Amino acid sequence: MSDARNGSLDGRTDADPLPTISVVDPRDGTPVGTLPCAAPAQVRAAITAALSSARTWSRTEPERRGALLHEAADAVEQHAEELAELTTRETGKLADDALGGVRAGVGTLRQYAELGPVHRGHSLRGGVLAADWTVPEPRGLVVALTPWNDPIAVAAGLLGAALVTGNTVIHKPSERCPHVGRRLGEVLAGVLPEGVLTTLVGGPDVGRALSSSPDVDVIAHVGSSATGHAIARAAAETGAHVVRENGGNDPLVIDDDVDPTWAAAQAALGAFANAGQICTSVERIYVHQAIAAPFLTALTEEAARRDRDGALAPLVDRRLRRAVHEQVTQALEAGAVALTGAVVPEGPGAAYPATVLRDCTAEMTVMREETFGPVAPVQIVESFAEGLRRAGEGRYGLAATVLTGRLAHTQQALADLSVGTLKVNNVFGGAPGGSAQPRGDSGDGFGYGPELLDEMTRVKVVHVEMPAG
Structure with a gap:
């Protein structure tokens, strides 16, 4: 691990030339831009600024912090089109989805602006x-490491909850979307007191330097399981509190009593939305043999329609596309059958077709690991019980969905599946203000919702009684 106190980022010092990050548009391969990574001195300066601002910010009236967060939401809203365009150019996200992500971020900032001042003890x-x-108090300095697949919405949640509870924050956005991350930081910092929020552009070395700093009190991470484990190991040395939402391999179990065409529409939404680049995407499907044939026909038609209508975003870059296609190729070599897709398109960019695989088995990587692409691997099962058993296998525990009209099967899924979120009859269902605790390699802690305010604070117990006499 690197140490921000002595100026080392994996052996890099202030005297070394700065590495840069170059991003190309995944739609057509055209350049988006190049940014320098944060130098060791900039990491040290960010930590120093956050620490020097911590006392004043922590003692700012909660109502005032909430008001400033409302102003921050106003500022993001005013720059919504610009931030959405940057999101599309760097990640390939469809324009409407990108703008929707920015608007979701605005809503999240406003939600925490209201919840923060009424966050109280017992x-x-x-x-x-x-x-x-009991009195909740800010933990201190929060490092937020955020992903590229929904960069504004996810960052708004972590930053909003940390700031409104009185913490100072250093934000490192994903190196796959540094321009949108930097611009978001500029918009937010323009409203907040100096030193309260700093954004650092960089790759894994900057993230490691921040995560291993003994001055950091909380590390909030949304990203891969491998990175999440590395962060947890670093925090074990420094004592930082860790909140992480990491990889998933979310199953979809389809009962024999549901309409197969409707089930196919649900599966397609779960597997192909944002080209499968969502933490809670449907990653593996177990369908009852009684409806498997019409289900697969309808799912194949849904996939083809998305390709034909241009409703499928590209993957974020060719590196991810290679990883996705490798899993598909391995499955085909092991006996899976491609009903549609599974071919890397010619031309620039990082597009990948909506792909449906049948005859998949538990041994295939596409069924065991997170794919993060527009791939719907299907295994036909003899019963709902078998589907539920197979859905419970593996090292991840982010979310799961079951499609069934039977209350008993819903109750059995609730009892059997060790996941943070169980969804019944809606792959992306959920009430506003909801939250979840992932299990296994999918992370730990509440990464969103009102409970995130608890993660960003610690409790002091107060006892007062009359003096003697």
């Missing part, structure tokens, strides 16, 4: 002449 019952209560 009274405790003690002696008649005594008083006991």
Whole structure:
């Protein structure tokens, strides 16, 4: 691990030339731009600024912090079109989806602006002449490491919850979308007091330097499981509190009593939305043999329609496309059958077709690991119980979906599946203000929702009683 105190980023010092990050548009391969990575001195300066601002910011009235967060939301809203365009250019996200992500981020900032000032402790019952209560306090310095697949919405949640509870923040956006991350930081910092929020552009070395700093109190990470494990190991040395939402291999179990065409539409939405580049995308499908044939026909038609209508975003870059196609190729070599897709298109960019694979088995990588692409691998099962058993296999525990009209099967899924979120009859269903705790290699802690305010604070217990005499 690197150490921000001595100026080292994996052996790099202030005297070394700065590495850069270059991004190309995944739609057509045209350049978006090049940015320099943060130098060791910039990492040190960001930590110093955050620490020097911490006391004043933590003692700012909660109502004032909430008001500033509302102003920050206003500023993001004013720059929504610009941020959405940058998101599309760097990640390939469809224009409407990119703008929707920015608007979701605005809504999240406003939500925390309202929730923060009313975040409170609890009274405790003690002696008649005594008083006991708990007081939530900011943890201190929060490092937020955010992903590229929904860069504004995810960052707004982590940054909003950390700031409104009185923490200072250093944000490192993904190196796959440094321009949109930097611009978001500029918009937010323009409203906040100096030193309260700093954005650093960089690759894994900058993230490691921040995660291993003993001055950091919280590390909030959304990204791969491998990176999440590395962060947890670093935090074990420094004592930082870790909140992480990491990879998933979310299953979809389809019962024999549902309409196969409707089930196919649900599966297509879960597997192909944002080209499968969503943390809770449907990654593996178990369909009852009684409806498998019409289901596969309808799912294949859904996939072809998305390709034909231009409703499928490209993958973020060719590196991810190679990884996705490698999983598909391995599955085909092991006996899976491609009903559509599975071919890398010619031409520039990082497009990949909506792909449906049948006859998949548990041994295939596409069924065991996160694919993060527009791939719907299907295994036909003899019963709902078999589908549920197979859905519970593996090292991930982010989310799962079941499609069934039977209450008993819903209850069995609730009892059997060790996941943070169980969705019944809607692959992306959920009420506003919801939250979840991922399991296994999918992470730990509440990464969003009102409970994220608890993650960003620690509790002090107060006891007061009358003096003697």
